[in-house]
Amino acid sequence: MVAIPSRHKSLVLLAGVIVLQVLMLAVQIKRDSEGRLIRVWTVGAVSPFERAGSSGFGWFRTTWRHYFALQNTTKENEQIRRENDALKLQISQLQGKAAEADRLAVLLNFRQSHAGVPMIAARVIGTGTASLTIQLDRGERDGIRKDMGVITPDGVVGKVVESYPNASQVLLLTDKESGVGAMLADSRTQSPVGGQGEPLLVMKYVPNDDTVNLGERVITSGMDRIFPRDLPVGTVAEIKSGNPFKQIRIKPAANLERLEEVLVLLSLRPLEMKNEENTGDAQPHAPGAANPPQAARR
């Protein structure tokens, strides 16, 4: 057997490890496999720390914004200032909680006004690095499954691309591989809206002859069978003539760069977004969605 000189051992190891990973990539592409087991283990192990980290950073941000940024204004004597600082700290924490309560109240109102649509609130605990993804603190145990829609009261956020027992990953609408069935609110012209890896979305396949106005609302068409009709997607921000279709760029309705809480639509079947007056007619189709676990509901 040929002995490998010790100085070359690390090079051989490098080559072996690289080849192994290239093969792993090739297997994933060919079989469309996603190495789910490794991901489940990793996400399961890391997500509790992510939760703790997310809460810690949230506390730090609130304290920084409401306390440190304001403290230069105080000119009182030492005793009063100490008391004042302590009170400010308390206020900042209460403000943070109040802001969170406001956001949750908006989510709750939205849920109540769309009682026929099964949905669950979830907190954003992490972000992806290479693709535009976010990680939620709820997963399979809460009824969340792959391909479910994710929204906020402001508009569409994206869809679930992977669900783990206690966490799930959401592909944001701005990702290159993301898309939603949409239509222009005024003309009712239907066309998919997709991401480009940039803050603005793109609306494809609107003929040059169709009239589109800047600022016109874009809403979901329901044709993608993920999102119910009439949810806000965004507003028209740019229009250019193209060949053969217009090049329309859309500003997303939801603030995708600052998401903290979202709603996951607990159904994999087409849904109709019902108004308050006809919520009694709403019939969720997916059995699991119609009766999501009670513990999962916020």
Place this chain on the structure above:
Amino acid sequence: MNDAFDIRGESHIEVHKFRGGAIIVATLLALVIQAALPVHFSKAAILDLPLLVTIYFGLSRRNPSTGLLLGMVIGLLQDSLSGPRVPLGLYGIAKTIIGYLASSIGARLDTEHPAARFALTAAFFVAHQGLMVLTRRILLAQQESWFNVHLFVAALVNAFVAVFLFLLLDRLRRN
């Protein structure tokens, strides 16, 4: 302290050992902070803390085999946490090579000076992005641009952060 060369001109590159569990804790913290920080501070997405940890331990341990294996583990963990759209191996390959290069260079040069750390981190960051683009283009048939201003800014920001992060990580060394 600079122990790179003695008065006879012979190189004496010091191999640093770390406290038990330091590498695991630092790696886990880097992955958690990388995922959680941009939720609250969106600009923090420009950082690649797992890469900085790979570079640091590569430069300090100065053993190419250890460096490349640590890079592979960190890279694969990052792949796993980046969602199913990122295939397992994308970060893995890039960080394996960076771990190998960092520990190979660390075994030949004094990498304790902040200026050296700044320059090396910036270079490794660009190389890491280059490897990612290469993998995407060749193995995944995805169109990615080689260079843009964002990459240049990100390299400088990461190198700047690395200078202070490495000083912090130096405290984990066993004397």
